[in-house]
Amino acid sequence: MTDTATLLARRNRALGAGAPLFYEHPLHIVRGEGVMLYDADGRAYVDMYNNVPCVGHANPRVTEAMARQQGTLNVHSRYLHEAVVEFCERLAALHGPEIESVILSCSGTEANEIALRMARFATGKRGIICTNATYHGNSELVGSLTRINTKPAVEQSPSVRAIPFPETYRPIAAGLDEAALCEAYLAKLAAAIEDLQASGEGVAAMIVCSILANEGLPNIPGDFMARAAAMVREAGGLVIADEVQAGYARTGQWWGYQVTGFTPDIVVTGKPMGNGLPLAATAASRALVENFRARTRYFNTFASSPLQAAVGMAVLDEIEQRELRGNVATVGAALKAALAQRKGASDAIGDVRGQGLFIGVELVNPKDGSPDMELAKRVINRLKDKGFLTSNAGAFANVVKIRPPLPFSQANATDFLGAWDETIAELAA
Amino acid sequence: MTDTATLLARRNRALGAGAPLFYEHPLHIVRGEGVMLYDADGRAYVDMYNNVPCVGHANPRVTEAMARQQGTLNVHSRYLHEAVVEFCERLAALHGPEIESVILSCSGTEANEIALRMARFATGKRGIICTNATYHGNSELVGSLTRINTKPAVEQSPSVRAIPFPETYRPIAAGLDEAALCEAYLAKLAAAIEDLQASGEGVAAMIVCSILANEGLPNIPGDFMARAAAMVREAGGLVIADEVQAGYARTGQWWGYQVTGFTPDIVVTGKPMGNGLPLAATAASRALVENFRARTRYFNTFASSPLQAAVGMAVLDEIEQRELRGNVATVGAALKAALAQRKGASDAIGDVRGQGLFIGVELVNPKDGSPDMELAKRVINRLKDKGFLTSNAGAFANVVKIRPPLPFSQANATDFLGAWDETIAELAA
Numbered sequence: 001m002t003d004t005a006t007l008l009a010r011r012n013r014a015l016g017a018g019a020p021l022f023y024e025h026p027l028h029i030v031r032g033e034g035v036m037l038y039d040a041d042g043r044a045y046v047d048m049y050n051n052v053p054c055v056g057h058a059n060p061r062v063t064e065a066m067a068r069q070q071g072t073l074n075v076h077s078r079y080l081h082e083a084v085v086e087f088c089e090r091l092a093a094l095h096g097p098e099i100e101s102v103i104l105s106c107s108g109t110e111a112n113e114i115a116l117r118m119a120r121f122a123t124g125k126r127g128i129i130c131t132n133a134t135y136h137g138n139s140e141l142v143g144s145l146t147r148i149n150t151k152p153a154v155e156q157s158p159s160v161r162a163i164p165f166p167e168t169y170r171p172i173a174a175g176l177d178e179a180a181l182c183e184a185y186l187a188k189l190a191a192a193i194e195d196l197q198a199s200g201e202g203v204a205a206m207i208v209c210s211i212l213a214n215e216g217l218p219n220i221p222g223d224f225m226a227r228a229a230a231m232v233r234e235a236g237g238l239v240i241a242d243e244v245q246a247g248y249a250r251t252g253q254w255w256g257y258q259v260t261g262f263t264p265d266i267v268v269t270g271k272p273m274g275n276g277l278p279l280a281a282t283a284a285s286r287a288l289v290e291n292f293r294a295r296t297r298y299f300n301t302f303a304s305s306p307l308q309a310a311v312g313m314a315v316l317d318e319i320e321q322r323e324l325r326g327n328v329a330t331v332g333a334a335l336k337a338a339l340a341q342r343k344g345a346s347d348a349i350g351d352v353r354g355q356g357l358f359i360g361v362e363l364v365n366p367k368d369g370s371p372d373m374e375l376a377k378r379v380i381n382r383l384k385d386k387g388f389l390t391s392n393a394g395a396f397a398n399v400v401k402i403r404p405p406l407p408f409s410q411a412n413a414t415d416f417l418g419a420w421d422e423t424i425a426e427l428a429a
Numbered sequence: 430m431t432d433t434a435t436l437l438a439r440r441n442r443a444l445g446a447g448a449p450l451f452y453e454h455p456l457h458i459v460r461g462e463g464v465m466l467y468d469a470d471g472r473a474y475v476d477m478y479n480n481v482p483c484v485g486h487a488n489p490r491v492t493e494a495m496a497r498q499q500g501t502l503n504v505h506s507r508y509l510h511e512a513v514v515e516f517c518e519r520l521a522a523l524h525g526p527e528i529e530s531v532i533l534s535c536s537g538t539e540a541n542e543i544a545l546r547m548a549r550f551a552t553g554k555r556g557i558i559c560t561n562a563t564y565h566g567n568s569e570l571v572g573s574l575t576r577i578n579t580k581p582a583v584e585q586s587p588s589v590r591a592i593p594f595p596e597t598y599r600p601i602a603a604g605l606d607e608a609a610l611c612e613a614y615l616a617k618l619a620a621a622i623e624d625l626q627a628s629g630e631g632v633a634a635m636i637v638c639s640i641l642a643n644e645g646l647p648n649i650p651g652d653f654m655a656r657a658a659a660m661v662r663e664a665g666g667l668v669i670a671d672e673v674q675a676g677y678a679r680t681g682q683w684w685g686y687q688v689t690g691f692t693p694d695i696v697v698t699g700k701p702m703g704n705g706l707p708l709a710a711t712a713a714s715r716a717l718v719e720n721f722r723a724r725t726r727y728f729n730t731f732a733s734s735p736l737q738a739a740v741g742m743a744v745l746d747e748i749e750q751r752e753l754r755g756n757v758a759t760v761g762a763a764l765k766a767a768l769a770q771r772k773g774a775s776d777a778i779g780d781v782r783g784q785g786l787f788i789g790v791e792l793v794n795p796k797d798g799s800p801d802m803e804l805a806k807r808v809i810n811r812l813k814d815k816g817f818l819t820s821n822a823g824a825f826a827n828v829v830k831i832r833p834p835l836p837f838s839q840a841n842a843t844d845f846l847g848a849w850d851e852t853i854a855e856l857a858a
Contacts, residue, residue: 007509014517015733016530016715018722020507028509032502050504052730058500067496071487073461074705075479078449080436080457088443101445106535106707107731113568138727139542141569271730276503278535278707278731286445293447298567301481301700302536302707304444 004028004040022391024381032057035405035412037389046412048404049389051358054248054272055318056407062275062314069310077104077304087309090316092283094254095267101289103282104303108244108270109137111280115266116141116205118284118292119238125202128157129192129232131165133215133395136207136242145207148214148395159201161192165395167218169351169362173369182222189228193235203237205266210246210256216394217353217360225262238288239263244270244280245358249319249406252329252356259355277311278302324406332356335402335413342421348375348428357408360399363428371396378427386419433457433469451820453810461486464834464841466818475841477833478818480787483677483701484747485836491704491743498739506533506733516738519745520710523683524696530718532711533732537673537699538566540709544695545570545634547713547721548667554631557586558621558661560594562644562824565636565671574636577643577824588630590621594824596647598780598791602798611651618657622664632666634695639675639685645823646782646789654691667717668692673699673709674787678748678835681758681785688784706740707731753835761785764831764842771850777804777857786837789828792857800825807856815848 002010007028011019028040034056037045047057055062077084088102105111120126128145130136135148144157166185168178176184189206196203206228212218229239241264246256248269257264266288270280282289292298302308319325336359340352347366354360363375376392379400383390393401404412431439436457440448457469463485466474476486484491498512506513517531534540549555557574559565564577573586595614597607605613618635625632635657641647658668670693675685677698686693695717699709711718721727731737748754765788769781776795783789792804805821808829812819822830833841 002511004509007511007514010518011509011514013715014514014521014530015506016532016718016722018719018726019532019733020726020728021509022507026509028511029504030502030510032504037502037504052505053503057502057504060500063496063500066499067492070495070705071489071492073459073466073486074482075458075461075466075486076481077444078451078455080433080440080450080455081459082431082436082457085436085440085443089439092443101443103445103448107539107729109539109729110536110568117569138725138729139539139568139570140546143725274731276499276731276734276736286442289445290447293445296567296572297447297449299449300536300538300567302705304448305705307705 023384027384035408043387045384045387045389046416047389048402048408048416049391050405051245051250051403052271053275054406055275055315055324056405059275059318061318062311065310065314066277066307069307074305074307076301081306081309083306083309083313084304087312090313091281095283096263098285099267099283100286101284103289103292103298104308105280105282105300106278106302107137108268108280109139109142110300111268111270111282112136112142112207112242113139114282114292114298115240115268116207117296118266118282118288119205119240121291121295122238122288123202123204123236125204125236126159127196127201127203128160129189129196129203129206130160130162131208131212131215132162133165134209135214158199161196163188163192165212165215165218166220166224167215168221169218178221182224185221185224186227186231189231193231197235203232203235205238205240206232207240207242209242210260211251211355211358213245213358214393216362216399217358219353220260223261225260229262238265240266240268242268244268248272249325249328250356250358252325252332254325273315274308274311275315277308279308279312319406322407328356328406331408331410331413332359334410335359338413338417339420342424345421346424346428348372349424357404357406359402360394361402362394362399364398371398373397375428376400379423382423382427383419386422388416388419452813456813464837472816474813474816474818475845476818477831477837477845478820479834480674480679480832481700482704483835484704484744484753485834488704488747490747491740494739494743495706495736498736503734503736505730510735510738512735512738512742513733516741519742521712524712525692527714528696528712529715530713532718532721532727533737534709534711534729535707535731536566537697537709538568538571539729540697540699540711541565541571541636541671542568543711543721543727544669544697545636546725547695547711547717548634548669550720550724551667551717552631552633552665554633554665555588556625556630556632557589558618558625558632558635559589559591560637560641560644561591562594563638564643587628590625592617592621594641594644594647595649595653596644597650598647607650611653614650614653615656615660618660622660626664632661632664634667634669635661636669636671638671639689640680640784640787642674642787643822645791645828646787648782649689652690654689658691667694669695669697671697673697677701678754678757679785679787681754681761683754702744703737703740704744706737708737708741748835751836757785757835760837760839760842761788763839764788767842767846768849771853774850775853775857777801778853786833786835788831789823790831791823791828793827800827802826804857805829808852811852811856812848815851817845817848
């Protein structure tokens, strides 16, 4: 086994220095099983970060489906294949009747590229509205939306307007009323729409993560999402729900938009779909999908393959047959409540938010309530040393992000709370 | 088993009509093994089209590596993992010493996005030069290069200049001299460079498929590629070799640029890398890669995973240990020679071109030598009926494209030549 320093030096050359790594002392992970990860020294960690292996690391059903299909047929989509059709039918059926057709791709970036271009083709407009702390992917087009502080935008596009993401924590602490707050955020959206119209770009789409994950999982004031969606449609635009993080039972429901209360025209999914196999999707009405196909003759070499279909259906089967939505709702609600109860343990714990097994704990400077990214970093490194893997996120990178594989159990949660209490006592008492 | 008409109707709804399919009567393929594919009726086909399953359909070593790694660990790249480093080291070592570092991604589109943006960051310029019959991928940025007749461009970008692709077949038939022809094509490149400089875009890069695959595998006059690369560098730009089709032993050498005689600054690979697993790479000097990483903090959820590394190395092992480059060179040269010998069988056979196991047969109207796309379509459909899968390609879609998995044997070639002779006798005698 190569030692960590040697491996890091080799990595800096082979991948180029700057390829991102987690933690002050990077982890050298060699094995996973269920919600557990193991490092090169055999040390065990409870994985409370990874949403991609949603049905658990090394999930046997997924591995078996992958091996069986790869050993039978894995080829592009210009031949007919029944499982590819069946998988797309199953995906569409997980939404309301307005979502009929699916374009598979290999990453959330590719799926968001399709969504944005689909909206532009359908509307004949170019303007895109996003939030001011978002990240939707890494291509030039999708990257032009990037506003999150850890990912610099490629370049500012004249077609993009970023509105303040809606939240209640800081504004209400500052004395604002939730109803007035909702109106204030909607006014920002109205101004963005007006500005796009005046500039000649027009409104092609608003794209949002349905639960504003990168923004830090804020509580959204009032019925902001439903009213925002209505305003965008009124202006001739489409509503794109980026469900790459929010979807696939993460919140205890299939989709984040069910939790935050709006109906999208286009739904983008990715990360958890293949339990690690590159797999993403853009779903919409048949008319939207067919218009996009006619305009682009879109073809994606690796997408809509029998491999994607077999693995994708194994993941859906796991979520459905193990009733993971129920597990997420029960364990997630209990963990969130337990963390919320612990707010009094430290004035540095500003807020506890989230839905299902996606929880954020906002850490702040007790003196003025300002975001404390450094504390968040110390907390996640200490939790790692205690055997629990989390990360920090949010508009100010000060939110401890808890997002384990979906089979995360009540016993895992109890173990974590012990480590959490120790960590807060050590670092932020 | 669902009948083909029913399956097609379901597909038109679930994927949207317009999702591309091969052949007049689409094939319903259910199984593959080596160079063979089998349809739902048990009919066998020799696969002479698919380059993605480069080491053969259902390759046991690849399947085993995939299953073992997925059953052990498949996680993102922000933890250290030795095999990921080793795979990138092996990829870089397959080029000259100037290629040091690798960014893995999930598709040729993603890898070309990285290459183009890498060149723009390094040069501070925006201008991109491509050929006038090319295709490099399906995102907004990469799709803006699309000029191939079957794939409409998303929109024409002010940063892109498309030069006529260099070829000898038609110009020399028209009486031009090869040396003069090379100069004429270089003059077109010089004009494009000058135009980009004058427009203020400047020259960031020239991107070419190293063997001009989508252009129809033309014979390239003189030392066009080496001199073109020198001119681009002289203008301050970088040279991007798109090896998605040309690379990975397809020509009998590792890289197409070895065959056509130039040295790239950035190399993009994709399709065959994972034998069907989504896997692509952008390789360059460490300085270029690190500058890109610093500017973007690039992260790709599914890329640089232990799964990509394990499968990617199994493919390299297969190519190396089964000495597939030698097989490609031997069988490919014999097949090309046999097809060239058969030119006289029909005046519709205008030209036979290519390298290794990537051969193009240009079909023309005997009266005036104009491209005959309709004949090419009839030929590939008839060959399919006889159990041999090819496709049509090229700037005029009139080139029968022969590009089988790399283990394609001399016996396969002999069988194919029998079907070829029958087909030409039936359709173009």
